[in-house]
Amino acid sequence: MTKVLLIGNGAREHAIATALARADVEIHAHMERKNPGIAKLSKEITIGSTTETRKIPDLSGIDYAIIGPEAPLAVGISDFITSQGVPCIAPSKDAAMIETSKSFARIIIDQIIPKANPQFMVTRSLDDLRKFENKIGVENIVVKPNGLTGGKGVKIFGEHLKSRDELVQYASDLLIREGVIVLEEKLVGTEFTMQAFSDGTRLEVMPLVRDYKRAYDGDTGPNTGSMGSLSTPDHGLPYVTQEDYEAAKGIMDATLIGIKKKSGSIFKGILYGQFMKTKTGVKVIEFNARFGDPEAMNVLSILSTSMDDICQQIIDGNLGQVQFENKATVCVYVVPEGYPGTDVVKDSPLDLSVATTAQLYYASVYEKDNQILTTGSRAIGVLGKGDSVAQAREIAYANASRIKGRVRFRSDIGVGREEPEVTTSERVLVIDSGGQYTHLISRRCRELGVFAEILPQETSLDDKLLENVKGVILSGGPRTVTDEDIGEVFSENQEKLRMRNIKVIGICFGHQLLAVHYGGSLAPGGNPEYGQTEIEVIDPSILVNGLQKKQKVWMSHSDEVNKLPNLMRPLVISGNGRIAAFANSDNTIFGVQFHPEVTHTQNGLTILQKFLREICEFKDEWKPEDQIGTIIEYVKDTVGISQVLVGTSGGVDSTVAAYLIRQAIGERLYGVFVDNGLLREGEREEVVTAFREMGFEHFVAIDASDEFVDALEGIEDPEEKRKIIADKFIEIFERKANELESEFGEFEFLGQGTIYPDRVESAATGKATAVIKSHHNVRLPDWMKLRLVEPLRDLYKDEVRQVGFALDIPKHMITRQPFPGPSLAIRISGPVTRKQLSILRHADSILQNVIESEPFYPEIWQSFCVLLPVRTVGVMGDERTYDQAVVIRMVESLDAMTASVSTPPWDVLLLAASRIANEVKGINRVVYDLTSKPPGTIEWY
Structure with a gap:
C-alpha cells in the first residue's frame, strides 16, 4: 500500500486526506495542531512544527509527501523532503516564490504575458509611491507586502486605507519590515479561481470555483479567508466565457514556463490562479503554489480520478487527463460567533451529530474530552454536492443549520446567479411616447432596485435590445392615439414581447395605446380628468391586490378607454365609472390610466413594485454605487492612453465625473474651471479649494467674467442667454485647451458630467419627446473636434450623489445644491x-x-x-x-x-x-x- 506523508492541519488538508483515503493509500499526517478529521483518516499522526526541518517526522517507508499550506513551502520543506529521497507533491522553495514573493510573480508575468498584469511597481523607496500615485491616481492604488501575510496584508486605498496619510504610513511600515513593497493598480471586475495539477511541463485544470470572501451576507463586511464557495456541474462559471477560460489557461501555461526560466526549478504540485475578469481582459490577482481553501473542498469532493494515480504521474512527469464528476458543489463555512472580529467566541463546543448528509471538513477546531471545540477562526466547511447549484446549496445549508453551538454562517452562498455581474443583467424597458414623466418612470424603477432603460416609441425591439428584459413600460404622451402609433413597428414589438412572455404595462397614453391595439376603443375627451382623482378597486386579483378599495391617484388625460378588448378585464374604475386600470386574461398585459410614478398617487410605488417584483419577477437589486467599477472600466476602455480635458463647474455632476475619470486614468486628466462672472457668492474660491484638496494636480481656473457679461448685454430671452453663454464658454474653453495642448500634448477626449435626463432636455429621447431646454455646453465636443467620455450618462442626479458618497468625495461637494450651467443669468428676468x-x-x-x-x-x-x-x-x-x-x-x-x-x-x-x-x-x-x-x-x- 502506498504510504503518503501529508503536511498540514486545516480543512484544505482534510479535503486532501479524504481524496487520498478514497484512493486507498496509507496516510501519515504531520500537523502543528491535531485535526480530528484528518486523524480519523490517518494510519499515524505526529504533532510538531511544519516549518522546521528537524520537526519533520522520519521519512522511512514514505512513498511521497504532499504539503498543504504555504508556510512550509516558503522555508523550503519541499526541498528538504526531496533531498531525503522522497518525492514531494509541492514546488521547491524557489518555484514557490510565485506565491511567496509578489514581486517575483509580477516580474514573471510582465516578462511572459504583460497584458495579464495590472500596472504595478516593485520598490524599496517611498519616493516611488508618489510617482506611482501620479501615474494612476491615489484612488487606484493597492499596497501589497512582498511576502506571506496569511491573506491579511493587501490594503486597498479607499477601502482599507482611508487617506493618503494612512497609505504612506502603511507603505512605510512594510518597507521597514520587509524592505520592499509591491504597488499595484486596483482591478475592477468579477473574480474566479482556476486550479491545476502540474507535472512541471503540463497542467491539468480543475473545475473553476467562485469563493465568497466577505464576512457577511450581501458581500459586506471585512475580508476573510473565505466564507464559502461553489462550483457548477459543467465545471465553468456563468460569467466566465470560453474566451476568458482560454485566456486564464494561457496565463497559467505561460507562468509555468516563466517559473522555470526565472527560478531554474520546475513547478510540480498545484498551481492556483486567482483572476479578475475586467473590461480589458482577464488579469492576474495573484498566484498560489498550493490548493485554495475552501476551493480544495469543492474540486476534490468531485474528483473521479484516483488522487494516488495523479500524484504518481506528477512525480513521473507524465500527468494524464484528470476526470471530475459533473456535479455542483457548494461549501458553507461555519464560523464562531464574532468572527472575524476581536470578540470572537473561542473554546465553544460543537454538536455535529445530526449534520450527516453533507461532507464536513474540519478547519480550525480541536478535540477535548470527545468534544469538538472552536478556536478563533473558521471552524467547519460544510460541503453539499448535487446535480445543480441549488441542490448542492440545499444540502449544504440543511447540514450547516444542524450544527449546534455558538456559531454562524453566511446565508447567501450560491444564491441566485453564480456571480453578480458588475452591472445588472435584468432590465425593464421604458418606451417613451413623449410624456414629460418618462424619466420619472425610469427613476422610480431604479429607486425600486430595477435597472430601467428608456427607448423611443419608434424603436424596433430586436433580440439584442430584448436581451435580459423582463418587463416593458409604455409611457404617457401628450396626444391622442393614432393609426401611426399602432402601426407596423408597435404591432411587431408587441408580438415579440408576447412570444418571449415579457410583461407589459401601459401608463396613461400607453394604457390607451394597448387597449386600442388589442381591439378596444377610445372616447374623445369631453370630460377630462386632471389632478388628484379618486379610484375604486373592483378586481383585487393582481397589480392592485392588497391595496385599499378607494384611494387618490394623479390623472392627466382627456381621452378615455370606453371599451376593453376581448379577454381583458377592468381592475380599477375612477369615480365616474371610467376604466382606470385593466389586465388581460393571462396577466401579461396591463394598463393604468393614472400615473403611479407621481408622488401624488397614493400607493403609486407599491403598484410599480408589484408589477416589477411580483408580475415580472425581477430578482436583482440594482444600486448606482455598484456601477463604479463598470464606469471606471468604461473610461479606461474608451480613453485608452489618451489625455482627457474636463470642464469642472463645481456642481455634483461635473465633480463626480472628473473624480471617476481621474480614478481611471490618473494624471492624464486636465481640469478647467471657467468663472463666467455669473456665479454665486464665493463660488469660485470654494470650487478651486475643493479640487486642490482632492489632489487634482492638473487643474486651472480662468476668470472670464467680463467676456461673458459683455456678451449678454441687452439680452432678455432665456434661450438666447443660454446660447450666448454656450458659445462664449466654447470659445474660452477652446482657447485654454489650446494653451494646455501646447504645454502637455494633444487632447483626444472631453470629459463631461452629462446625466441621463439630459438626453430629454437637450436632444430628446425620440421624435415624440419635447425639448424642454438647451444645455450650455452640449455642442462643446463637436466644436472642438473632441471625442466624448461621459461617466454618468446613465445615472440620475440622486444616483450621482450616491456614487459620489461611495467615492469619498468631500461631502460638501456632493451635497451642494444643483446650479444651472448658465448660472445667475437665467435667474434674472430681463437683461443681464x-x-x-x-x-x-x-x-x-x-x-x-x-x-x-x-x-x-x-x-x-x-x-x-x-x-x-x-x-x-x-x-x-x-x-x-x-x-x-x-x-x-x-x-x-x-x-x-x-x-x-x-x-x-x-x-x-x-x-x-x-x-x-x-x-x-x-x-x-x-x-x-x-x-x-x-x-x-x-x-x-
Missing part, C-alpha cells in the same frame, strides 16, 4: 447687467446665510432668488422707493423629476425677506414661490 448681477448675488447670499444653519436645510433640494423686472412701490425710512422685487424659491426633491414647495418656519422666511429688503440696494419687495413641480419647473427660466 453688472448691477443686476450684484443685486441678485447679494440677495441670494443673504438667503443662504439665513437658512444654511437651520435644521430643515439638508432637506432642501434647491434654494435661490429670482430677480424680477417688476418695479414696486415701497417705503424706506421717510422716503418712497420704486425698486425691483425678488422671488425666493425653495423646493424639496429626491431627483428633480418632481419637487414640492418647502415650507420653512414663518419666522425664517420673514427674517430672510427683511434682510434682503433692508440690506440689498435696489430691492424693496420679497415674495415666496409656492409652485410645485409639476405643474411648474424648479427654475423659472
Whole structure:
C-alpha cells in the first residue's frame, strides 16, 4: 500500500486526506495542531512544527509527501523532503516564490504575458509611491507586502486605507519590515479561481470555483479567508466565457514556463490562479503554489480520478487527463460567533451529530474530552454536492443549520446567479411616447432596485435590445392615439414581447395605446380628468391586490378607454365609472390610466413594485454605487492612453465625473474651471479649494467674467442667454485647451458630467419627446473636434450623489445644491447687467446665510432668488422707493423629476425677506414661490 506523508492541519488538508483515503493509500499526517478529521483518516499522526526541518517526522517507508499550506513551502520543506529521497507533491522553495514573493510573480508575468498584469511597481523607496500615485491616481492604488501575510496584508486605498496619510504610513511600515513593497493598480471586475495539477511541463485544470470572501451576507463586511464557495456541474462559471477560460489557461501555461526560466526549478504540485475578469481582459490577482481553501473542498469532493494515480504521474512527469464528476458543489463555512472580529467566541463546543448528509471538513477546531471545540477562526466547511447549484446549496445549508453551538454562517452562498455581474443583467424597458414623466418612470424603477432603460416609441425591439428584459413600460404622451402609433413597428414589438412572455404595462397614453391595439376603443375627451382623482378597486386579483378599495391617484388625460378588448378585464374604475386600470386574461398585459410614478398617487410605488417584483419577477437589486467599477472600466476602455480635458463647474455632476475619470486614468486628466462672472457668492474660491484638496494636480481656473457679461448685454430671452453663454464658454474653453495642448500634448477626449435626463432636455429621447431646454455646453465636443467620455450618462442626479458618497468625495461637494450651467443669468428676468448681477448675488447670499444653519436645510433640494423686472412701490425710512422685487424659491426633491414647495418656519422666511429688503440696494419687495413641480419647473427660466 502506498504510504503518503501529508503536511498540514486545516480543512484544505482534510479535503486532501479524504481524496487520498478514497484512493486507498496509507496516510501519515504531520500537523502543528491535531485535526480530528484528518486523524480519523490517518494510519499515524505526529504533532510538531511544519516549518522546521528537524520537526519533520522520519521519512522511512514514505512513498511521497504532499504539503498543504504555504508556510512550509516558503522555508523550503519541499526541498528538504526531496533531498531525503522522497518525492514531494509541492514546488521547491524557489518555484514557490510565485506565491511567496509578489514581486517575483509580477516580474514573471510582465516578462511572459504583460497584458495579464495590472500596472504595478516593485520598490524599496517611498519616493516611488508618489510617482506611482501620479501615474494612476491615489484612488487606484493597492499596497501589497512582498511576502506571506496569511491573506491579511493587501490594503486597498479607499477601502482599507482611508487617506493618503494612512497609505504612506502603511507603505512605510512594510518597507521597514520587509524592505520592499509591491504597488499595484486596483482591478475592477468579477473574480474566479482556476486550479491545476502540474507535472512541471503540463497542467491539468480543475473545475473553476467562485469563493465568497466577505464576512457577511450581501458581500459586506471585512475580508476573510473565505466564507464559502461553489462550483457548477459543467465545471465553468456563468460569467466566465470560453474566451476568458482560454485566456486564464494561457496565463497559467505561460507562468509555468516563466517559473522555470526565472527560478531554474520546475513547478510540480498545484498551481492556483486567482483572476479578475475586467473590461480589458482577464488579469492576474495573484498566484498560489498550493490548493485554495475552501476551493480544495469543492474540486476534490468531485474528483473521479484516483488522487494516488495523479500524484504518481506528477512525480513521473507524465500527468494524464484528470476526470471530475459533473456535479455542483457548494461549501458553507461555519464560523464562531464574532468572527472575524476581536470578540470572537473561542473554546465553544460543537454538536455535529445530526449534520450527516453533507461532507464536513474540519478547519480550525480541536478535540477535548470527545468534544469538538472552536478556536478563533473558521471552524467547519460544510460541503453539499448535487446535480445543480441549488441542490448542492440545499444540502449544504440543511447540514450547516444542524450544527449546534455558538456559531454562524453566511446565508447567501450560491444564491441566485453564480456571480453578480458588475452591472445588472435584468432590465425593464421604458418606451417613451413623449410624456414629460418618462424619466420619472425610469427613476422610480431604479429607486425600486430595477435597472430601467428608456427607448423611443419608434424603436424596433430586436433580440439584442430584448436581451435580459423582463418587463416593458409604455409611457404617457401628450396626444391622442393614432393609426401611426399602432402601426407596423408597435404591432411587431408587441408580438415579440408576447412570444418571449415579457410583461407589459401601459401608463396613461400607453394604457390607451394597448387597449386600442388589442381591439378596444377610445372616447374623445369631453370630460377630462386632471389632478388628484379618486379610484375604486373592483378586481383585487393582481397589480392592485392588497391595496385599499378607494384611494387618490394623479390623472392627466382627456381621452378615455370606453371599451376593453376581448379577454381583458377592468381592475380599477375612477369615480365616474371610467376604466382606470385593466389586465388581460393571462396577466401579461396591463394598463393604468393614472400615473403611479407621481408622488401624488397614493400607493403609486407599491403598484410599480408589484408589477416589477411580483408580475415580472425581477430578482436583482440594482444600486448606482455598484456601477463604479463598470464606469471606471468604461473610461479606461474608451480613453485608452489618451489625455482627457474636463470642464469642472463645481456642481455634483461635473465633480463626480472628473473624480471617476481621474480614478481611471490618473494624471492624464486636465481640469478647467471657467468663472463666467455669473456665479454665486464665493463660488469660485470654494470650487478651486475643493479640487486642490482632492489632489487634482492638473487643474486651472480662468476668470472670464467680463467676456461673458459683455456678451449678454441687452439680452432678455432665456434661450438666447443660454446660447450666448454656450458659445462664449466654447470659445474660452477652446482657447485654454489650446494653451494646455501646447504645454502637455494633444487632447483626444472631453470629459463631461452629462446625466441621463439630459438626453430629454437637450436632444430628446425620440421624435415624440419635447425639448424642454438647451444645455450650455452640449455642442462643446463637436466644436472642438473632441471625442466624448461621459461617466454618468446613465445615472440620475440622486444616483450621482450616491456614487459620489461611495467615492469619498468631500461631502460638501456632493451635497451642494444643483446650479444651472448658465448660472445667475437665467435667474434674472430681463437683461443681464453688472448691477443686476450684484443685486441678485447679494440677495441670494443673504438667503443662504439665513437658512444654511437651520435644521430643515439638508432637506432642501434647491434654494435661490429670482430677480424680477417688476418695479414696486415701497417705503424706506421717510422716503418712497420704486425698486425691483425678488422671488425666493425653495423646493424639496429626491431627483428633480418632481419637487414640492418647502415650507420653512414663518419666522425664517420673514427674517430672510427683511434682510434682503433692508440690506440689498435696489430691492424693496420679497415674495415666496409656492409652485410645485409639476405643474411648474424648479427654475423659472
